[in-house]
Amino acid sequence: MYDLGTRKHALALLAQGRSLNSVSKQTGVSRAAIRSWRVRLEPLPRMAPTDPGPPADEAAYAYLLGLYLGDGCLSPHPRGGHYLRIACADAWPGLLRECREAITAVRPGVGVYDEQKQGCTMITSFSRHWPRLFPQHGTGRKHERRIALAPWQQEIVDAYPWEFVRGLIHSDGCRITNWTTRLVGGERKRYEYPRYFFTNLSADITRLCTDTLDRLGVEWKAHGWNISVARSASVALMDAHIGPKY
Structure with a gap:
């Protein structure tokens, strides 16, 4: 019993x-x-849950939106509602924690749980109202269809641009250390320098990233699908607001 x-x-x-x-x-x-x-x-009548309205925490939403555009999806439940799933690499426990916290901040009271996959964890939450917060949801892969922010989403991104870029970098980006050699006093020495990368097959999502970087004064270059930030002043800005995954 x-x-x-x-x-x-x-x-x-x-x-x-x-x-x-x-x-x-x-x-x-x-x-x-x-x-x-x-x-x-089940025979009892069920009241439809009330739409909770806009994100409870707009800064957390800007970060979560970046994660969603990079490695997130909405999956319908057979009885209605949707699962929000964000794929997070197990190598970055700090990312898993921040993703869970962002979902809870955006929708206080929703359940958040882990679905373990090979090499990654799907941070998952169910709600009948996730599509309202992520109108980019649709059939097919993101890079095969148009992705554009709704006006209210753009207002949030404009208010919290660093949180948005941070979500994008934490999903489809990284901070690495490059190296090269140069002659110093006739002796060849190794020289290391950090840089950021963002890689996404969607031209629309990439444009959202670069447009936001432009507004933040971050210089970037495109190398195929890769967006690179390598100039020292811009890397310093990124380090101040984003930093490496952990």
């Missing part, structure tokens, strides 16, 4: 769109028991 609190917790997880299997693993309750609780409730 399970107490009422356990039942309510399990059913609340189901209401977020979680599968029977994942709820069972988290709560320790058998799938058969959870299924029976759900069946008992």
Whole structure:
């Protein structure tokens, strides 16, 4: 027998769109028991959840938007609503934590959980209203269709440009150290310098990145699909506001 609190917790997880299997693993309750609780409730009328409106935290949303455009997607649930999934490499535990925190800040009260994949973790959250916050959602891959910000999204990006660029770099970018050699007093010495890269196959998403860098005074160059920031003053700006993934 399970107490009422356990039942309510399990059913609340189901209401977020979680599968029977994942709820069972988290709560320790058998799938058969959870299924029976759900069946008992299904004949009851259900009120559609109220649209919570704009992002609760616009700075967190600008960062989350950058993550979504780089490595995110919305997946429909058969019974309605959508999963927001952001792929984060397991090599960067700090990125996983910041992604979870951003989702919670944007939509306080939503469930956030991990789906482990090979080499990465899908930070996942269910809501019936994610498409409202990410109108770029659509069929097909992002680089195969037009991607444009809604006016209200552009206003947020204009207000928090560094958070937006930081999300883009944390998803599809990196900070690396290049090296070369040069003659100093007749002796060849190794010279190292940092640079940032952003790589995305979508010309629209790349343009969103470079337009924002232009407004921030960051100099960049395009090398095929790669956007490179290598000038020392611009790298210093990026370091002050973004820094390497961790």
